[in-house]
Amino acid sequence: MSSLDLALDNVRLPDGSSGSIGISGGRIASLGKGQAGEARQRHDLGGALVLPGLVDGHNHLDTTFFGDVWRPHQRCVAGFNVGERLGIQKDWLSRGAPLAERAGALVERAVSRGTTHMRTHVEIDTDFGLTHLEGILAVRERYRDVVSIQIVGLGRGLLVRPGTRELLDAALSQGADVVGGLDPAIFEGNVEAHLDVVFGLAERHGKSIDLHLHEGGHLGLHTLGRIAERTRASGMQGRVVASHAYALGEVPLDAMLPTAEKLAKAGVAIMTNAPGDHPFPPVLALREAGVTVFAGNDDIRDSWWPYGDGDMLERAMMVGYRSGFYTDDELLCAFDLATAAPAKVLGLADYGVRVGASADMIVLDADHAQMAVVARPVRREVYKAGRVVARDGVFLGVQGKA
Numbered sequence: 517m518s519s520l521d522l523a524l525d526n527v528r529l530p531d532g533s534s535g536s537i538g539i540s541g542g543r544i545a546s547l548g549k550g551q552a553g554e555a556r557q558r559h560d561l562g563g564a565l566v567l568p569g570l571v572d573g574h575n576h577l578d579t580t581f582f583g584d585v586w587r588p589h590q591r592c593v594a595g596f597n598v599g600e601r602l603g604i605q606k607d608w609l610s611r612g613a614p615l616a617e618r619a620g621a622l623v624e625r626a627v628s629r630g631t632t633h634m635r636t637h638v639e640i641d642t643d644f645g646l647t648h649l650e651g652i653l654a655v656r657e658r659y660r661d662v663v664s665i666q667i668v669g670l671g672r673g674l675l676v677r678p679g680t681r682e683l684l685d686a687a688l689s690q691g692a693d694v695v696g697g698l699d700p701a702i703f704e705g706n707v708e709a710h711l712d713v714v715f716g717l718a719e720r721h722g723k724s725i726d727l728h729l730h731e732g733g734h735l736g737l738h739t740l741g742r743i744a745e746r747t748r749a750s751g752m753q754g755r756v757v758a759s760h761a762y763a764l765g766e767v768p769l770d771a772m773l774p775t776a777e778k779l780a781k782a783g784v785a786i787m788t789n790a791p792g793d794h795p796f797p798p799v800l801a802l803r804e805a806g807v808t809v810f811a812g813n814d815d816i817r818d819s820w821w822p823y824g825d826g827d828m829l830e831r832a833m834m835v836g837y838r839s840g841f842y843t844d845d846e847l848l849c850a851f852d853l854a855t856a857a858p859a860k861v862l863g864l865a866d867y868g869v870r871v872g873a874s875a876d877m878i879v880l881d882a883d884h885a886q887m888a889v890v891a892r893p894v895r896r897e898v899y900k901a902g903r904v905v906a907r908d909g910v911f912l913g914v915q916g917k918a
C-alpha cells in the first residue's frame with residue numbers, strides 16, 4: 517500500500533472523538549482512531565479540532581471595497597431603495613481601486629478565515645456589461661488552488677434595462693455558473709415576465725437559479741410562491757435559491773408557513789445573512805418545515821454595508837445571535853448554515869470531513885463546532901485539497917504546501 521502524502525495525528529474530529537486524518541492526492545484517505553498510516557509528512561495537531569472548510573453561500577466580490585480606502589456609508593434619501601442604492605454603488609465603483617485588487621484582497625481575507633468555497637454574485641447590466649464577469653473569472657483562476665468560486669450572473673434589470681437580458685445570456689455562455697435575477701415585482705414590475713426570462717435562461721443553459729428577493733410582506737410571499745410553482749413546473753427542484761427573502765420574517769409565523777410548505781415541496785432554498793436590524797427569515801421554523809436554509813456574508817465593506825471581512829464563523833454567530841440560538845442543537849444549526857447547508861446548495865459532491873472527500877478543512881482551538889461558532893477562534897490552519905493555504909489568520913497562498 518502506498519504511503520499517505522500527509523498524516524494529521526492527535527486530532528479532534530468533528531464528532532468529538534480523537535483520532536487522525538490521512539491525506540493522499542488532495543483527498544481524505546483515512547479517518548479514525550489512533551495514528552494514520554505511513555506518510556511522507558506528518559503533523560501532531562495536539563488535540564486541535566478539525567472541521568470542514570467554511571462555505572460562503574452568497575457574497576459580492578466585484579463590488580467590495582475591501583482593501584481600498586475607507587468610504588463613509590451613504591444612506592438612501594427616503595429609506596431603503598434598490599434603485600437608489602444601485603446609483604450610489606455605480607458612483608463608488610467609478611472611483612474605486614481596480615476590481616482585481618479589491619476582490620483579491622477579500623478572497624485572501626476570507627481564505628485566511630477558513631472559507632474554502634464561495635458563491636459570488638457578479639453585476640451584469642448595461643453599465644458594466646461583462647467587465648465584472650471577466651474580472652471575477654480572472655480572480656477565480658488566480659485563486660483556483662486556494663478556494664473554489666461559483667459565479668452567479670446577477671442580471672440587474674432584465675426587463676427594465678433593455679440589453680441586460682442579452683448580456684446575461686452571454687455571461688452564461690462565458691463562465692457564469694448560475695442565473696441571477698432581482699426583485700421581480702418592485703424592481704422589474706412584472707413577476708411573471710421576470711421569471712419567464714430567468715427560468716428560460718436557466719433551461720437554455722442548463723444552469724441553476726439564485727434570485728435576490730428584497731420584496732417585503734405579502735408581496736414578497738406572493739413572489740416566493742410563484743418562484744416555487746415555476747421551480748416545480750420546470751423540474752428544477754433543489755436548484756433554485758431565493759436570497760434574503762425578507763418577507764418570510766416580516767409576517768407572523770402562521771402567515772409564513774403556507775409559503776414555507778411551497779418552498780419545501782419545490783426544493784427552493786433560502787439564503788440569509790441576518791442583515792442589520794431588518795427582519796429576516798425564521799431559520800428554525802423554515803428548517804422544521806423542510807426548507808433548506810443557508811448563510812452567506814452578502815455585501816462586505818461596500819456601498820450597501822460597511823461591515824464584514826468574509827469570516828463565515830462570524831456570520832454563523834450573527835445569524836445564531838439574531839435568531840436567539842442558545843442550545844447546542846441550535847448552535848450546531850448555525851454552524852450548518854455556514855458549512856453543510858451551503859455545500860448542498862452549491863452542489864459540492866466531495867465536501868465534508870469524510871473518507872473520499874476533498875481535504876478542505878480548518879483547524880482551530882475549540883472543543884466542538886458549537887464552541888467554534890460562539891468563540892470564533894483564530895483558525896490555526898486552513899487546508900485546501902490537502903495543502904495549507906492559511907495559518908494563524910495569515911493568507912499563505914499556494915506556497916504554503918503542507
Ligand SMILES: [Zn+2]
Nearest residue numbers: 637728814815
Ligand atoms: Zn447579495
